[in-house]
Every structure is written in structure tokens, then in C-alpha cells.
Amino acid sequence: MTDGLKTIIYPVKDLGRAKALFGALLGVEPYADEPYYVGYRAAGQDVGLDPNGHAKGMTGPVPYWHVSDIGSTLAALVEAGAEPLQDVQEVGGGRRIAFVRDADGNLIGLLQDPPA
Template identity: 75%
Template sequence: MTAGLKTVIYPVKNLARAKALFSALLQVEPYADSAYYVGFKDAGQDVGLDPNGHAKGMTGPVPYWHVTDIRTRFAALLEAGAQTLEDVHDVGGGRLIASVKDADGNLIGLVEDTAAE
């Protein structure tokens, strides 16, 4: 079961320029602002900027499905033919993420907020 699509992460090459663009679009300041990730919250949506995304194989924005059991969902996607892009790992604050690529090259992300449990 999922809680829906609530997060999208964009791979960016110039973090400062992308931060300025999304600040102008969303008209909010980032809630997370570091050299490895900038995150915005707006209207229940989490928008992230990842300056290392291209190096991780991100070819464009990745939608992240919020799930209650990331390891089970991740395994189910692999069983259904997806390929691992990013294995399940902790990104801090009790948040686990992972991503896969389907047979058509589409990227699918998963998020589990273990701190909220």
C-alpha cells in the first residue's frame, strides 16, 4: 500500500541556480539547504534538488511513492522486472529511500518515513 506521490526529486547540475529557480516558483525558502540536497515543501508536496542525481543515474525528475514497508515494495518491484537504481538506504531523520528503473527506462522512487511510525 502507498500513501501516494508526495515527493519529486530533480537531478541538478547547478544547485544554486536550481535553488533560485524553485524559490521563485514556489515562493518559499527551502526547509533543507545543504551542499548535497535542497528541499522545499509546498502544498503538501516535497520538492528536492539533488546535485549528485545525474551521477546516480537520474535522467530526469523522479517521483517518489510514500510506502509503509520500503523493503517489501522494493523487492516486489525487482521481482516484477525493475532494475535497481538506488538500493534502500537511510538519508537521515528516519527517512529511507530507494529507486528503480522499469523496462521502459522510467524511474520510480520509494520513500518510507520510519520516524513517523
């Protein structure tokens, strides 16, 4: 089951320049500011900057569908023909992510937050 698209992550090459641009666009300070990830929350949306995204196979922004069971959702997508690019991994605070490429080359991200 999905709770919809709530997160988008951009692969970036220059984290400093990307932070300046997205800070100006969103008008907020990041809630997470680490060398491996910068995250913003604005207008009910999470926007992330990943300086390692290109190395992971990200060719552009990846929309992340929030799901209740990331393992079974990932398995269902792979069974339906998606190519796994990043297996499930924890990214902090119990949050887990994964992403795949569909048959048309589109990237589909999955995100599961820890139980409340």
C-alpha cells in the same frame, strides 16, 4: 501499501541556479539546505534538488511513492522486472529512499518515513 506520490526529486547540475529557480517557482524557503540536497515543501508536496542525482542514474525528475515497507516494496518491484538503481538508504531523520527503472526506462522512487 502506498500513501501516494508526495515527493519529487530533480537531479541538478548547478545547485545555486536550481535553488534560485525553484525558490521563485514555489515562493518558499527550503526546509533543508545542504550541499548534497535542498528540499522545499509547498502545496502539500515535497520538492527536492539533488546535485548528485545524475551520477546516481537520474535522467530527469523522479516521483517518489510513499510506502509503509520500503524493503518489501523494492523487492516486489525487482521481482516484477524493475532494474534497481539505488538500494535503500537512509537520508536523514530516519527517512529511507530507493529507486528503480522500469522496462520502459521510467524512474520510480520509493520513500519510507520513520514511524510517527
